[in-house]
Amino acid sequence: MAHDASGGEIVAANGAADGKKAGFFARIALFVRQVIAELRKVVTPTRKELLKFTSVVLGFVVVMMALVYGLDYLFSWVTTVVFGVPS
Numbered sequence: 001m002a003h004d005a006s007g008g009e010i011v012a013a014n015g016a017a018d019g020k021k022a023g024f025f026a027r028i029a030l031f032v033r034q035v036i037a038e039l040r041k042v043v044t045p046t047r048k049e050l051l052k053f054t055s056v057v058l059g060f061v062v063v064m065m066a067l068v069y070g071l072d073y074l075f076s077w078v079t080t081v082v083f084g085v086p087s
Contacts, residue, residue: 022030045053
């Protein structure tokens with residue numbers, strides 16, 4: 001049976017290992033082992049990186065909010081010009 005670098009089994013594209021299909025609970029156990037192996041690869045960002053990432057995300061959100069507000073204002077102005085002010 002083939003193993004990847006994390007020690008987990010490598011399952012063929014059709015879901016079989018060594019030509020036979022693993023049982024339901026064996027596949028769940030394999031999935032859990034692979035999830036744990038991937039979680040061990042996660043690197044926690046430093047405080048400086050975390051602040052930088054947070055500021056980039058907040059900046060992007062502010063820009064997108066301004067874009068949506070501007071489009072909303074433009075479309076409401078266009079509909080007012082085209083259809084007139086309701087009385």
